[in-house]
Amino acid sequence: MTTAPNLPEHWAQVQPDRPAVVAADQTLSWRELNTLADNIANQLARRGISAGDIVALRMQTTSQWVTLMLALSKLKARLLGINWRLVADEVNYVLENAGARMLILDDEPPQAFMDKISALPRDAIIPVNRTGAGSQWNALIRPAGAPLAMDELCEQIIYTSGTTGRPKGVERHLRPEPGNERLNRYLEAQGGAYKRYQACDVVLVSMPLHHGSGPSQVRAAMASGSMLVLQNRFDAAHWFDLAEQHGVTHWTGVPTMYKRLKSYQEASGRQVPRLKSMGIGAAPVPMAIKRWVHEQFGPVLHEGYGSTETGMVAGMKPDDHFRKPGSSGLPYDGVEVEIRDEDGKPCPCGTVGEIWVDTPAVIKSYLNAPPLDEDTLDARGFFRTGDMGHLDADGYLYITDRAKDMIISGGVNIYPAEIEAAFYQHPGLLDIAVVGLPDEEFGEKVVAYYExxxxxxxxxxxxxxxxxxxxxxxxxxxxxxxxxxxxxxxxGKILKRELRQPHWKTQERNV
Known part of the structure; x- marks a missing residue:
C-alpha cells in the first residue's frame, strides 16, 4: 500500500516498531496502532458507520481515543468530541443537535450514564471502558476485514456556547488548496516552531481531547511520525516524570498548568527538562509565567490567540514576550484584524475597541444552523470576537478586556447564559447574573449573583x-x-461589568 508521508499509515511502514503512543493504559508501536485502527474501522463499518457520519467520543486522554480517531479517519467519518464532565442532559442536547450516529464512551462504570442517554438507541452507545462490565473494546479491535487507507486525518467537531445559551457546533475543514494563496499562507504561518514536529521528537499532550488544542497536537504528532506521550490528568510532578522518562521535546498547556509547574518546581527545586518548544494559550498569560519559563527553559515559549469560530488569529514568538509585554502577538499571515468603536467604525492606532477578525478559518455558520447574522459576521467576512483590545504601531495585538460575558477558567471557555438557565428552575429565584472573578490558580472562577x-x-x-x-x-x-x-x-439590562469591576481593579488585565 502506497501512503502519503504525512499519515500514520506511512509511519507504520517506515518505523513499524518505534513507539507511536505511550499512555497509562498501554504503549503501542506504529504497526500496532495502525492495525488496531484498521480493525476498529472495519468493526464500525459493520455497525453501519460510513463516510460523513458523526461519531461522538466522550473519553479520557487515552490510547483508545487515538486509535478511534484514526479509525474514523479511515472511514472518512466525522469525530465529535464531548467533554467527559458533561452531565447527561448536556450530552443529549449535543448528540441531537449534531445528528450523531453513535456515542463511544469510557465512563467507569458506564451503565448509569448510558441509562440517561435518550438521544440515541442503546445499540448506538458503545462502552469501551477497560475494566468495567459491558465493555465492547475487545469486540471493536477484533480483525474484521482488509486494511483501509485514509486520505487525511479527520478534524474534530467542537461544541462551544455563545452568550445566548445552548452550545453550538463548529466544524471546519482546512487543507492546503492549489491557487488559494491566502489560505496556504495562513496554514504555513501556523506551522511555527512548536508545531513543526519531526519523527525524532516526543510530544507530550496534557490537554483534554474534547478541546481544540489536544486533538491538534495529536494530529500533528501522528502526521510527523513523532512519539506521542499522553497525560490523562495534568499533575505537575507527573509532568516532570514523563518529560524526563521519555525525553519530551514539545508541550503545550494553558496558564493554569504553567502556574502549577512553576509552584512545584520552586518548592521541589527539581531540574527542568530541555524542551525544544512550549506552547501556551486559551487564556491571558501573566508576565510572571513568561519570565519563569524564559529563566528555566530558555527562549522556547510560543503564545497563541484565537477562538473556536475563527481559528488562530495571532502568535507571539519567544523573542517578543519582553519586547512587547502584554501583547498576544502579531496576526498570522492571511489574517486581518480591525479594532472598532461602539458605532462599528475603525479605532485609531493604540485606541481600545472591539476586536473583529477575518481569517481563512472563520465559520459562516454553526453546525446545522442558519448563517451567522451581521452582528456576528459582517458582509466583509469579519467575525466579532467579543474581546476588547488595541493594535500598536507595529501591528501587535493587545487583549485588554472582554466585551461578551464568557469566562475562561483553567483555559476552558465557560458561558454564563447556559449556567444561568439552569438556575431559573428554582421557584425562589427572581434573577441571576453569572460572572468570572479573579482566581490565582485558574485565572477566573465562576460566581453567581442573584436576587x-x-x-x-x-x-x-x-x-x-x-x-x-x-x-x-x-x-x-x-x-x-x-x-x-x-x-x-x-x-433593565443587567450590568455584569459593575459586578466584575471591583474585583479586577488590581489585576494585570481585566480578563
Whole structure:
C-alpha cells in the first residue's frame, strides 16, 4: 500500500516498531496502532458507520481515543468530541443537535450514564471502558476485514456556547488548496516552531481531547511520525516524570498548568527538562509565567490567540514576550484584524475597541444552523470576537478586556447564559447574573449573583443541587452571592461589568 508521508499509515511502514503512543493504559508501536485502527474501522463499518457520519467520543486522554480517531479517519467519518464532565442532559442536547450516529464512551462504570442517554438507541452507545462490565473494546479491535487507507486525518467537531445559551457546533475543514494563496499562507504561518514536529521528537499532550488544542497536537504528532506521550490528568510532578522518562521535546498547556509547574518546581527545586518548544494559550498569560519559563527553559515559549469560530488569529514568538509585554502577538499571515468603536467604525492606532477578525478559518455558520447574522459576521467576512483590545504601531495585538460575558477558567471557555438557565428552575429565584472573578490558580472562577423573590437568601445547598443535576462540575458557581438588587441600565439590562469591576481593579488585565 502506497501512503502519503504525512499519515500514520506511512509511519507504520517506515518505523513499524518505534513507539507511536505511550499512555497509562498501554504503549503501542506504529504497526500496532495502525492495525488496531484498521480493525476498529472495519468493526464500525459493520455497525453501519460510513463516510460523513458523526461519531461522538466522550473519553479520557487515552490510547483508545487515538486509535478511534484514526479509525474514523479511515472511514472518512466525522469525530465529535464531548467533554467527559458533561452531565447527561448536556450530552443529549449535543448528540441531537449534531445528528450523531453513535456515542463511544469510557465512563467507569458506564451503565448509569448510558441509562440517561435518550438521544440515541442503546445499540448506538458503545462502552469501551477497560475494566468495567459491558465493555465492547475487545469486540471493536477484533480483525474484521482488509486494511483501509485514509486520505487525511479527520478534524474534530467542537461544541462551544455563545452568550445566548445552548452550545453550538463548529466544524471546519482546512487543507492546503492549489491557487488559494491566502489560505496556504495562513496554514504555513501556523506551522511555527512548536508545531513543526519531526519523527525524532516526543510530544507530550496534557490537554483534554474534547478541546481544540489536544486533538491538534495529536494530529500533528501522528502526521510527523513523532512519539506521542499522553497525560490523562495534568499533575505537575507527573509532568516532570514523563518529560524526563521519555525525553519530551514539545508541550503545550494553558496558564493554569504553567502556574502549577512553576509552584512545584520552586518548592521541589527539581531540574527542568530541555524542551525544544512550549506552547501556551486559551487564556491571558501573566508576565510572571513568561519570565519563569524564559529563566528555566530558555527562549522556547510560543503564545497563541484565537477562538473556536475563527481559528488562530495571532502568535507571539519567544523573542517578543519582553519586547512587547502584554501583547498576544502579531496576526498570522492571511489574517486581518480591525479594532472598532461602539458605532462599528475603525479605532485609531493604540485606541481600545472591539476586536473583529477575518481569517481563512472563520465559520459562516454553526453546525446545522442558519448563517451567522451581521452582528456576528459582517458582509466583509469579519467575525466579532467579543474581546476588547488595541493594535500598536507595529501591528501587535493587545487583549485588554472582554466585551461578551464568557469566562475562561483553567483555559476552558465557560458561558454564563447556559449556567444561568439552569438556575431559573428554582421557584425562589427572581434573577441571576453569572460572572468570572479573579482566581490565582485558574485565572477566573465562576460566581453567581442573584436576587430572590422574597428578598431572602436561598439555601446554598438548594442552588448547588441544581448545578450538580444540570451542569458539568467546571461550570458550577464556586460562590452564590445574594443581593437585594442586581445593577441594571435604563432598559433593565443587567450590568455584569459593575459586578466584575471591583474585583479586577488590581489585576494585570481585566480578563
Amino acid at each position: 430572590s423573590r422574597d428578598g431572602q437568601p436561598i439555601a446554598g445547598d438548594e442552588l448547588a443541587a441544581l448545578g450538580q443535576a444540570h451542569l458539568a462540575s467546571y461550570k458550577r458557581p464556586r460562590d452564590f452571592v445574594h443581593v437585594a438588587e442586581l445593577p441594571r441600565n435604563a432598559v
